[in-house]
Amino acid sequence: MADDKALKDDSQVVAALGAAEKHHDGALGRLFDWLRIPSISTDPAYAESCREAGSWLVRELEELGFEVSLRETPGHPVVLGHYRGEAGGEKRPHVMFYGHYDVQPVDPLELWQEPPFEPRIATIPFDRKVIVARGAADDKGQVMTFIEACRAWKAATGTLPVDVTVLVEGAEEDGSKHLPEFVEANRAELAADLALVCDTTMWNSMTPAITISLRGLVYCEVVVRAADRDLHSGMFGGAARNPIHVLSRIIADLHDENGAVTLAGFYDGVAEPPADVRAQWEKLGLTPKKYLGPIGLSEPAGERDRMLIEQIQSRPTCDANGIIAGYTGEGTKTVIPSQASCKVSFRLVGDQDPEAVAAAFRAHVEARIPADCSVEIIEHKGSRAIALPYDMPALDAAREALADEWGREPVVIGNGGSIPIVGDFKRTLGLDSLLIGFGLDDDRVHSPNEKYDLVSFYKGTCSWVRVLAALAKRGV
Structure with a gap:
C-alpha cells in the first residue's frame, strides 16, 4: 500500500x-x-x-x-x-x-x-x-x-x-x-x-x-505447386520451376529496403498516436540493447523511420511464421520439391480492414506465380x-x-x-x-x-x- x-x-x-x-x-x-x-x-x-x-x-x-x-x-x-x-x-x-x-x-x-x-x-x-x-x-x-x-x-x-x-x-x-x-x-x-x-x-x-x-490479426497459408512429383536436381535443375524459389520471392517482396510492408493499401487506416503520447514513449528510452539484447539480437528489423517502441506497439507488421519444403532430414537428398508452403501473419492496428489486407496479400501472391505453377491460399479467420x-x-x-x-x-x-x-x-x-x-x-x-x-x-x-x-x- x-x-x-x-x-x-x-x-x-x-x-x-x-x-x-x-x-x-x-x-x-x-x-x-x-x-x-x-x-x-x-x-x-x-x-x-x-x-x-x-x-x-x-x-x-x-x-x-x-x-x-x-x-x-x-x-x-x-x-x-x-x-x-x-x-x-x-x-x-x-x-x-x-x-x-x-x-x-x-x-x-x-x-x-x-x-x-x-x-x-x-x-x-x-x-x-x-x-x-x-x-x-x-x-x-x-x-x-x-x-x-x-x-x-x-x-x-x-x-x-x-x-x-x-x-x-x-x-x-x-x-x-x-x-x-x-x-x-x-x-x-x-x-x-x-x-x-x-x-x-x-x-x-x-x-x-x-x-x-x-493489434488485430490476419493469418494465411500459401501452397505453391509445380511439377507432379519431386525431381532429381541433376536432371531437371535449371529447367524445372522450383517452388522454393517462387515462395522465397513472394516472402522477400513483402518488405521494402526500409522495412515497410509493400502490400497495396496496407497502411490504410493506420493512425499516428497523439503527440503527447509519442513524447511519453520517447522518454521511456526503450533501446535495442534493452529490448533485443536479452534475446541475442541488436538491430530492429521494422520500419527504419520509427522508434523501436512504435514498431512493437503502434505499427502493423508482417511475418513469415513457418516454411515447409523439400527434403529436411539428415544427410543429403538433391531434389527440386514439387511444392512449397509457408504460413504468414499480419498484425493490424487502428482501422486496418482484415479482409482488405487478406485480399491485398492474395493479389501479391498471385502476381508472382509463374505460368507453370499453381497456388492455394488458405485464409484463416481474422480480427480487427x-x-x-x-x-x-x-x-x-x-x-x-x-x-x-x-x-x-x-x-x-x-x-x-x-x-x-x-x-x-x-x-x-x-x-x-x-x-x-x-x-x-x-x-x-x-x-x-x-x-x-x-x-x-x-x-x-x-x-x-x-x-x-x-x-x-x-x-x-
Missing part, C-alpha cells in the same frame, strides 16, 4: 486499502487453492477440472454477495455474476470485468522445477518473491487481484462503489471459440458502461501500464485491431488511481498481441475496455515455471480498489 500522503482524502478508499492489506495472506491462500485445479482447456482430459475451476470461482463470488452461476456453452462453462448495490434512486456506474480461469498445457513437464499445479513461493534474483504455478500470471492471479479488491471493499464498507458484472470464461487458451456467441446471446444481461480486462502487463516491475490498443479513445474519462480516472498506488504515472501503451473478445465487447455490447494488468515480461507465461510477482498480486489488488473508487467518482 502506498504511503498515506499519496492517498486521496477519502476515508472509504483508505478503509478498503487497509482491508486489502490485512487480508493479503488469506488472498494468497485462496489463489493457491484455485491454482491447484488443473484447468487446461485445450485437452479434453481436463474438462472436469475446467468445470471445477469455474465452480470454485462461483463459490467465491457468492460469498461476496454476487448473484452468480456457471453458464453452459458448447465448450467449457462461463462464470457470470452480478453485484448491484443500493443507489438511492440514482443509477450507479456499472463495469463488466473479464478474465479467464483456464490455463495452458504444462509441456514439457520435465522443465518444471516443481509440479506445475503445486503452487509455491520462490525467491528469484534481486530478492523478488514470486508465486510459481501454471496460471499464476495467466490469468488466475490477475483475476484474483480484482476479486480480492471487491472483497476488500465489502469488508471495509459492506458494498462495492460501482455495480459489477463478472464474466470469466474457461476457453481463452483454446481460442475463446464459443464466447462471442455467448456475448451475443446475452447482450441484455451483459449491458454495462465499461469493460475492465486484467490480462495484460505493466511497463516494468514498478511502473503500471494501461493498454490502449490491441482495437483502439480505445485517448480522451475517454475512464482512462483519466484509471491513470490517477494507478499513479496514487504506484507513486508514478502509468504508461499508456499498445499491445502487440491480440485479445479478440475485446473487439466483441465493442461491436456487440458497445463497450470500451480498460486493459489494466499487472503481469511482467519475465513471467514465463505459456512456458514452464510460470510465475507472478507477489508485488504484482498485492499492489494489483490495491490498484483495483483505487480504480473502482475513481470510476465511481467519475461516473465512468
Whole structure:
C-alpha cells in the first residue's frame, strides 16, 4: 500500500486499502487453492477440472454477495455474476470485468522445477518473491487481484462503489471459440458502461501500464505447386520451376529496403498516436540493447523511420511464421520439391480492414506465380485491431488511481498481441475496455515455471480498489 500522503482524502478508499492489506495472506491462500485445479482447456482430459475451476470461482463470488452461476456453452462453462448495490434512486456506474480461469498445457513437464499445479513461493534474483504455478500470471492471479479488491471493499464498507458484472470464461487458451456467441446471446444481461480486462502487463516491475490498443490479426497459408512429383536436381535443375524459389520471392517482396510492408493499401487506416503520447514513449528510452539484447539480437528489423517502441506497439507488421519444403532430414537428398508452403501473419492496428489486407496479400501472391505453377491460399479467420479513445474519462480516472498506488504515472501503451473478445465487447455490447494488468515480461507465461510477482498480486489488488473508487467518482 502506498504511503498515506499519496492517498486521496477519502476515508472509504483508505478503509478498503487497509482491508486489502490485512487480508493479503488469506488472498494468497485462496489463489493457491484455485491454482491447484488443473484447468487446461485445450485437452479434453481436463474438462472436469475446467468445470471445477469455474465452480470454485462461483463459490467465491457468492460469498461476496454476487448473484452468480456457471453458464453452459458448447465448450467449457462461463462464470457470470452480478453485484448491484443500493443507489438511492440514482443509477450507479456499472463495469463488466473479464478474465479467464483456464490455463495452458504444462509441456514439457520435465522443465518444471516443481509440479506445475503445486503452487509455491520462490525467491528469484534481486530478492523478488514470486508465486510459481501454471496460471499464476495467466490469468488466475490477475483475476484474483480484482476479486480480492471487491472483497476488500465489502469488508471495509459492506458494498462495492460501482455495480459489477463478472464474466470469466474457461476457453481463452483454446481460442475463446464459443464466447462471442455467448456475448451475443446475452447482450441484455451483459449491458454495462465499461469493460475492465486484467490480462495484460505493466511497463516494468514498478511502473503500471494501461493498454490502449490491441493489434488485430490476419493469418494465411500459401501452397505453391509445380511439377507432379519431386525431381532429381541433376536432371531437371535449371529447367524445372522450383517452388522454393517462387515462395522465397513472394516472402522477400513483402518488405521494402526500409522495412515497410509493400502490400497495396496496407497502411490504410493506420493512425499516428497523439503527440503527447509519442513524447511519453520517447522518454521511456526503450533501446535495442534493452529490448533485443536479452534475446541475442541488436538491430530492429521494422520500419527504419520509427522508434523501436512504435514498431512493437503502434505499427502493423508482417511475418513469415513457418516454411515447409523439400527434403529436411539428415544427410543429403538433391531434389527440386514439387511444392512449397509457408504460413504468414499480419498484425493490424487502428482501422486496418482484415479482409482488405487478406485480399491485398492474395493479389501479391498471385502476381508472382509463374505460368507453370499453381497456388492455394488458405485464409484463416481474422480480427480487427482495437483502439480505445485517448480522451475517454475512464482512462483519466484509471491513470490517477494507478499513479496514487504506484507513486508514478502509468504508461499508456499498445499491445502487440491480440485479445479478440475485446473487439466483441465493442461491436456487440458497445463497450470500451480498460486493459489494466499487472503481469511482467519475465513471467514465463505459456512456458514452464510460470510465475507472478507477489508485488504484482498485492499492489494489483490495491490498484483495483483505487480504480473502482475513481470510476465511481467519475461516473465512468
